[in-house]
Amino acid sequence: MDRRTFFKSKTSCFTDLNNNTSNSSLQSGENVEELPTDCTAVGPGSSSQGREDNSGNVTNKRGTPVDLGTKDTGPSQPCLPEYPKTLFSKQNRSFSSEYYKTYKFIEYSKEGDAVFCFPCRLFQCSSSAAYRDPAFVINGVRDWKKILAKLQKHADGAPHRQCTEQWHCFEQTKATGSVATLLSESHKTTVQANREYAETIVDILLNLGKQGLSLRGHDEGETSENRGNFLELCNWYARHDRAFSARLNAPFNLTSPDTQNKFLEIAAHLVKDKIIHSIEENGFFAVLVDEARSFKEEQMAVCVRYTEKLEIKEPFLGFVDCSERVDAIGIYGYIKHFLGACGIYSLPTVGQSYDGAAVMSGHVNEVQQKLRQDHPCAVYIHCMAHKLNLVLVDACKVNRTANTFFHIIESLYAFFSQPGTHHAYQKHQKELGVKAELTALSNTRWACRWKNIAAVKSSMRALLSTLSEFAVLPFRRFVEASGLLSNLKKTAFCVCLVVFYHVLSMIHVAHKALQKKDTTLSQASSVMELTIKSLESMRTSDKWEELWMEIEAFCNSLDIQVNEDEREHTHKRPMKRTVALDSCVVTSSVGQREYQSNTTQSVKEKWAQRLYFPVLDTLLGECQSRFSTQTMEIARSVDAVLKCDPEGAQCLLNEYATALSINPKLAYTKMNLVKMNSQHTSSDFVKEALSTGFNPNFEKLFKLALTLPVGTATCERSFSAMRRVRNWMRSTMCQERLSSLSLLHIESDITAALNIEDIISAYHAKSKRRMLLH
Structure with a gap:
């Protein structure tokens, strides 16, 4: 067999072996896209004792040595203390690790004591089919006498440069990923x-x-x-x-x-x-x-x-x-x-x-x-908040003295809302150690008027001082200031201020309770019942005595003389009195005078008849007429459900049992069981009982009681x-x-x-x- 035929057969044999190695690498999960399309990967195989031919190359019967590098590990470049020596002519020569520094692509096999080219062995391209010398790829080179010349000649060859470029591309792809991977990551x-x-x-x-x-x-x-x-x-x-x-x-x-x-x-x-x-x-x-x-x-x-x-x-x-x-x-x-x-x-x-x-x-x-x-x-x-506002509107507008009082309060805000007067008002407040701001009156939220009255009452001395300062020339609004000062010093204003301060304070508390989101219909009903009882308790002579003492003390602190303001009620013709109305309190001026003069009455009794009792009577009458409808009956039924009272819950069940698919008997049973566990049931206790024992009928009923709006x-x-x-x-x-x-x-x-x-x-x-x- 000639030399050309020998190398051809050897190349064919190792190409088949390397193809099998490449297939095994694919089965192990290696990414095919990372390999160049025009390259054939050649993997390491097993080796046996090599033999040296005439040119100094090492050939193997079963393939390349197994101690060479792979694509993942890179070139195998072991650094040994001493490499095996071979006799060339009369001198022993061996491989040197210094070759790694100059030629980074080479790798050394300890088994075969030979040098291989890593890129040409694993990244041999189809474009280098004319590659004739398989020394650095298959057989290895161990001609240590001419090794440098052979390495340089191999490095300068075009096939080696192509394989080296493919190797670098592979390393870059392994570091950054394939094109598809790069696009996905981007x-x-x-x-x-x-x-x-x-x-x-x-x-x-x-x-x-x-x-x-x-x-x-x-x-x-x-x-x-x-x-x-x-x-x-x-x-x-x-x-x-x-x-x-x-x-x-x-x-x-x-x-x-x-x-x-x-x-x-x-x-x-x-x-x-x-x-x-x-x-x-x-x-x-x-x-x-x-x-x-x-x-x-x-x-x-x-x-x-x-x-x-x-x-x-x-x-x-x-x-x-x-x-x-x-x-x-x-x-x-x-x-x-x-x-x-x-x-x-x-x-x-x-x-x-x-x-x-x-x-x-x-x-x-x-x-x-x-x-x-x-x-x-x-x-x-x-x-219910709108109802309460309507009650206050009717109570305050039916009385002429109360109506005049709120007009004065509104005029005070209009006067002191100007920058000049407001600055002087704040200056007097600071001197007296008081801080209360006047606000505009609301036509729809009468319960909020308590804040206006409280501000006027607490800063009354500052208001009088400021108005006295502006009630003289050359202030351009001295006439308006003089009129307000005169009205503030009247007994009628002071009486209304103290009376409405106490009356509206209770209404204000009730109004706040009715505005809460979590207020139930039963709680709203209870609030109104307590408010009505408080108003009834105020309509007594003893309570009026306490208020009158507070009015006198308030007037004395401001150096205001308490009288009945007769000038407001002097008429050219004597007023005609109706005997049938002597034992009644007139709450409307239609057909009769609001106030009938009686020389035998004291100032305190006249103000009680003129303002205090008419306002309370109107409030109580309006509350009883507006809050005694079907709503209050439903509210009592809601309260019964929240307290687990089966007898009082009948109204809600009659109305909603069919629509909400509630079984009344099962709901009664659950309510009785909850009530037996505690003598004083509350909504919080019922919520806890519902969380521990599920009952759809009573739960729907309880949710219904909470859902009904206020x-x-x-x-x-x-x-x-x-x-x-x-x-x-x-x-x-x-x-x-x-x-x-x-x-x-x-x-x-x-x-x-x-x-x-x-x-x-x-x-x-x-x-x-x-x-x-x-």
């Missing part, structure tokens, strides 16, 4: 950076919405000094984060008004979904509705009442523009459509609460009656939030943005718990985005 990195930027944008939006602050500015151009809260906060954050700054200055940066609206709409939708989910778990709810004017629109606030884990919830759902039609049919249509869009109109509605307007409360064909046609068990409850105070609070969100500088805000911002602001606790990633995912899912977010 996509993940881009998405992660985009989502982090979007999370910051959404977080700024949510915080502004939660605080009820404006987002947009009047001029949001690049040259504007104030671009609005949202863009200014983004620019402030960009000064502290370079990555955020780079994306904020990009063409598409998620700060456009349309993008803001989409993010706000998604966030508000998530808040509403959480509320609706709680309503569905409860199984039924009560609806609360009220209306208010917002610039040129009539906005209707829709709130609901339900229980969550036996705790009362009264969340706000949204505003509805009802300007187009405000009659019963229109308002009912708006309510039905809004609740239907929320997906809860089909659920049982157990109660409805509005103010006392005829279009809402009428029992013939108005809103509450139309809702009962679809939900027969939706009992209408007139807002009033529309939550709607009133939403109007206060609406005026903060939609002020005179934001009057052009669209309805969707108003409702979304108001919901995020009012339900700020739910807004704070939102997952920002859910908002971004929902934003991305709506349509394709120019910014990669998924």
Whole structure:
């Protein structure tokens, strides 16, 4: 066999062996994409004792030595203290580890005592098929006399350079990954950076919405000094984060008004979904509705009442523009459509609460009656806070002295609301060590007038000092100041001030209790019963004696003489007295005088007959007439359920047992069991009993007692939030943005718990985005 045929057969044999090794590496999970497409990987095989031919090369019968390197380990370059020596002519020669420094591609086999080329052995390319010398690939070289020359010649060859380039590509691919892997990692990195930027944008939006602050500015151009809260906060954050700054200055940066609206709409939708989910778990709810004017629109606030884990919830759902039609049919249509869009109109509605307007409360064909046609068990409850206001309005306006007194209080606020007079008033307050601010009177919240009266009573000396200072020339409003000073020094004003301070203090406490979200109908009924009893206890001569002593002490402290102010009641003609009314207290001036002069009465008795007893009689009469309707009967039944009294719960069961699928007998049984465990049952004790022993019938009944509404105070609070969100500088805000911002602001606790990633995912899912977010 000639030399050419010998090397050809050897090359074919080891190529087959190396192909098998490559297949085994694929089976072990090695990534095929990491190998060059035009290369054939050659793996190490087993070896035996080699033999030296005429050229000094080492040949192996069963393949290359096993101690050579692999693709994962790299070239095998052992550094031995002494390498085996071979006799060349008359001199022993051996391999040297210094060759590694010059030729980094070589590897040494201790078994074969030979040198191999690592890249040519494992990364032999198909383009080097004309490679004729297999010495550095298969057989190895051990000609230590001419090794340097052979290494240099091999390194300068084109096939070796191609294999070396493939080796470097393989190492780079192993370090950074394949092209597909690089693209995938690049996509993940881009998405992660985009989502982090979007999370910051959404977080700024949510915080502004939660605080009820404006987002947009009047001029949001690049040259504007104030671009609005949202863009200014983004620019402030960009000064502290370079990555955020780079994306904020990009063409598409998620700060456009349309993008803001989409993010706000998604966030508000998530808040509403959480509320609706709680309503569905409860199984039924009560609806609360009220209306208010917002610039040129009539906005209707829709709130609901339900229980969550036996705790009362009264969340706000949204505003509805009802300007187009405000009659019963229109308002009912708006309510039905809004609740239907929320997906809860089909659920049982157990109660409805509005103010006392005829279009809402009428029992013939108005809103509450139309809702009962679809939900027969939706009992209408007139807002108890509104009822209390009506009681006070009737009590104070029926008496001329009381009416005059509140006009003076309002005139005081108007006078001292001017900067000059207010500054002087504060100066006198500081000298006296008093701090009380006069506020405007509310035409709808009469119970809040106690704060005005308390402020006037505590700062009376400062008011007199300030008015005395301004009641002389050259002050331009000295006539007004003189009139107010004269009225404040009258006995009538001092008597009204002390009387209404005590009367309205009790009303104020009751009003606060009726406005709480967690107040039950039974608690509201108890509050009103206690208020009525307190008013009855005040209508005694002994109580009037105590008040009169306080009035005299108050007047003496201000150097005001107590008299009956006869000049207010002098008439040109003598007043005609009716004998039939001598034993009565006249509460109306229609047909008779409010005050009949009697020279035998003392000043104290005249003021009692003129002011104190008429006001109390009117209050008691109005309370008994307005709070003795069907609402109070339901309230007593609610109280019975909360106290586990089966006999008193019959009213609720008769009304709701069929609609809510409550078995009365099973509910009675559970109530008796709970009552037997404790002689003094309370709502907290019943909640604990329900948590330990599940009873669906009594649990529904207990939830019903908590769900029945008390009033529309939550709607009133939403109007206060609406005026903060939609002020005179934001009057052009669209309805969707108003409702979304108001919901995020009012339900700020739910807004704070939102997952920002859910908002971004929902934003991305709506349509394709120019910014990669998924």
